[in-house]
Amino acid sequence: MKHNYIYWLAPIIILTWSACGNKQPQAGPPPATPVNVTEAKKAESVYYDSYQGIVVALNNVELRSQVPGFITGIFFKEGEVVQKGKALYEIDRRKYLAAYQQAQANVLSAKANLVKAQKDIDRYNMLLKNDAIARQTVDQALAAFETSKGQVAVAVAALESARTDLSYATITAPFTGRIGISQVRLGSQVSSGTTLLNTISTENPIGIDVVINEQDIERFYKLQSSTNDTTFKLKLSNGSMYDKPGKIVAIDRGVNNQTGSIKVRVQFTNDKDVLRDGMSGVLQVLNNQSGDRILIPYKSVTEQMGEFFVFTAKDTIALQKKVVLGPRIQDKVIVMDGLEVGDKVITEGFQRLRDSGKITLGPPPGQAAPEMKKGAGK
Template sequence: MQLRVLSLLLFTAVLTGCFAEAEAPSAKQPPAQPIDVAAVLYTQYSPEYTFTTRLESPQQVELRPRVSGVIESVEFREGSHVKQGDLLFRIDSRPFAAEVARLEAELDRAKAALGQAQSEAQRAQRLQGRNAMSAEQAESRLSLASQRRAELASVQAAMKAARLNLEFTEVRAPIDGQVSNAFITAGNNVQAGQSVLTSLVATDRLYAYFDVDERTWNASFSDVKADGQTQARLTLAGSARAPQTGELDFIDNQINEQTGTLRVRAVFTAKDAPLRPGAFARIQLKATDSQPTVMVPDRAVGTDLKSRFVLVVNAENVLEYRPVELGRREGTLRVVEAGLEPGERIAANGPARVGPGMPITPRNVEIEAQSLTLAEPQPKAEPSA
């Protein structure tokens, strides 16, 4: 009897221990943590490239005098915008006016001499016709008339040059644009074609030349033509203004063999924009072809010693480790080149406070598409048998 009671007590203790072991794991099971979960963004994406440049004016002039002399006055406000033909400098015109007056008198003398020579030549022809003058004398008078005609033409040419020189004492703007300061002021002597009076740049349009490496051009811009249809955006260094919009109007005819780059130009209208020649700027250019692309929030990407990864939510709402290959960053989004498929769900805030193997309670959120054009989601490929 005692043996039977002892066996019953032992059996009861064993059963109690088994039930305790069975209930222990469930007591330690943590509750599922609620986290933000989003389906990966599947979008039609055109990568945007950035190039650096300095702006150039289509027309730049170093203003030099065409005649030598003394600057009489400066007729413009330094740094102002001027129109073609506006008076900028006056050079002392008195020596040139005196030369014009001298040549006018010389011109009158030459005209009178020519008239007399022509009259004598005509009379010589009449006398020779009546055999009243020798042929030799008649030819001499005809020759003298020709000399007087050449002298008159010479004086007329000198007069034209003298009047041009007198006109050149007024130095005028050759183009529309913005003028710099006066490099030489009143009272100073200047030399024709040598002294630089000021500089003038056209500012209504500005050029931005930049170099695109051969690989990038062939991959993203091979269909671009210099017809003004491809837009480019310009941002000035340190500027908080919205980018200026221009277009490509020039593509060089060959690739530079030494650098492996192609010279390209964008043109921007600068009348109402704070653009200046020589300014440092960044040019943004979108690729012509777009591809359906998977994108995720950049904060959803984690880093370990091996690779970059995201946490994928499976059908049982358990997080799985998934290594990914990343591409360019676009704002708050990151291009995923490999590792994710359209329609898959991820932990939107990344591996903060969660990790692989953890059960979760999903809080569904949407990824902001920003200005990207969404493509139709594609079904996930079925595994081959």
């Protein structure tokens, strides 16, 4: 019985000795993470809000004939700038010239009848004084005189109508502008008010139309009186910046109740014909929060669930801070809220950090300091 107890306890003693002999020391706290930092500083920050827009002519007219007929003359080169009053198209004038000449003749005839009626009245009045004519005859002469006056008025009105139709047979430029490609050719038949002949538009100055949110209306009304040449800039579709400043010339009368937006037109000088009607561009509007702002490297910012954070160094501790960002300016970004001037922002090594984690200043593992790199190249 005694031997059985010895056999039973022996394995337990051996296992206990093995466990005590193989016991490992507990791991200590994780080592401090090497990081690089930069100081948050204020700097002059000028930035712009961008609005997609379309270049529009400030004056644009579709040319249509006001009388029917056939095109008998085209007096311009397509795509050229035409001066106000220049003859552009001619519609067969023969019918309208004949009608005008006939109207002139009708006026002369009506005036002759009026003169005759006036002379009849004068003669009949003299006879009436001597009782040599009936009163009824004098009254008839007076009525004929009034009728002749009416006929003269009708003839004069018809003459003006004929003169107008004759003038419509020659279509002239309503203002100085660039004319497009003709939609009709010599011999084409045109209808009154329906056939599009061409389009003419002004080019200098020219505008760009943008659509803004109704919350920005008050801001743009204030900008309408701005005299700052840097308030409005235009970025062309090829990425280059237009070299002339702009100014607001019109804000639409009302807000679109379906989209909650309103149209704004900004005018630019276009003396070099760089801008053309229908071009696209980006209107850049000076942000009213431009000024002295905190700038930090953009690479120091992390995003989590649509929110932005940075790590700052406090002695040997890394603190995570939520920040509100403004526009990005090259490799830096404006911080609107969340940082103070002088905060030590961690720019490298923060990928392995947690809030309140231990840090030490220096390059992250596997990255040599700038001085070491410089020495290695010698």
